[in-house]
Amino acid sequence: MANDTKERILAAALEMFSQNGYAGTNIRELSASLGLVKSGVYKHYESKETIWNALLDQMIAYYGEHFGSPERLPPVPDTPEGLVTMTMQMVNFTVHDEKVVMTRKVLTLEQFRDDRARELATKHFLTGLTEMFTRIFTGMMEKGLLRKDDPEMLAFAYTAPISALIHLCDREPEKTEDAIRQIEAFSRHFIATYGMN
Amino acid sequence: MANDTKERILAAALEMFSQNGYAGTNIRELSASLGLVKSGVYKHYESKETIWNALLDQMIAYYGEHFGSPERLPPVPDTPEGLVTMTMQMVNFTVHDEKVVMTRKVLTLEQFRDDRARELATKHFLTGLTEMFTRIFTGMMEKGLLRKDDPEMLAFAYTAPISALIHLCDREPEKTEDAIRQIEAFSRHFIATYGMN
């Protein structure tokens, strides 16, 4: 039960930090959103900064569990169309899952202030995706689905535009449908360019 | 002289907002950085929000002057290598010019809070670049320098990865040199893929 409230505080913190940033969030509102009074929160965390660090711990752990290990990799597609399908599944998840969206927003807002946020932001937005698709594209090249080329360069060229459109969805959610269509069109164009048919 | 101080306040605001965000900035520090006392600032702007709006006005005007009009377009390169050269010139400017860097940071930090910042962020980070290179690539295709393809799609595929690395420079300035090298490699790879030689 104590643990439950601790978790609920972190969830509320994620929500408020993602909307108003760390500096723009106050403990009173955060507590109120949980039906608590300010001092109740301080029974579980000794300061605002402690909450922030615990939240970051959680985000880092989550990232490590879900994207950090090579064995968690999505399977290498068997057809060019399989790449589109897999991409769209990942995109739909990452754009619609509230926790993931809020995590990206927090990292965006705090990347210049907190070193760990900075580091995680680079992983989330850039290197993590590139590494993941480097492996996938290497596999696709071995299967003869992709033109032989520098897989890392292709992964970067593939993921960065998609990442840009995901950021657009975070910033202007009403453009989400358009952005998703654009991602699919881009994915097909990528295959038309680098595929082996 | 009044005007001078007004401008200096905006410059200081850009600096502080880009480092600490709007909510994380206080007027005392801002004033002190100008050798003023807080109430001196209020002689020129009636509130913190007024400063913010004036700064946004300025950023929007600056963007309109420098990137908004088609006649401001860089010339269409005459060779594939010309694209690399032009790209690297633009990148070097945008990554090293302090005002431009701070503008991007401010837009990054306030994009979820302020509608005008949201809109300008999308232009800065996405649509503006795409539009600009759509025209350039259309011209290059007419000159026979680029494979005939959807110029808008190519522009997006070209600018989004570059934009991602520019964001990396903003976030982790110590990686700037690497990022610039990576941009150049990407630019050459792009030409190797879509060029007509």
Added chain:
DNA sequence: TTGACGAGTGACCTTTCGATCACTATACTA
């Protein structure tokens, strides 16, 4: 049954924030 513990409350503290105002010094104008 009792005693200890832990979650949550409400009053309170200190600091900091944005903002105001009476005032001064300077520079320009009639």
Added chain:
DNA sequence: TAGTATAGTGATCGAAAGGTCACTCGTCAA
């Protein structure tokens, strides 16, 4: 020269911020 406008000062204000503390109440173990 007298008068006025203006940039800047320093004291002050009320609100809001983060944080503390004595206390209550329910749960559970001895």
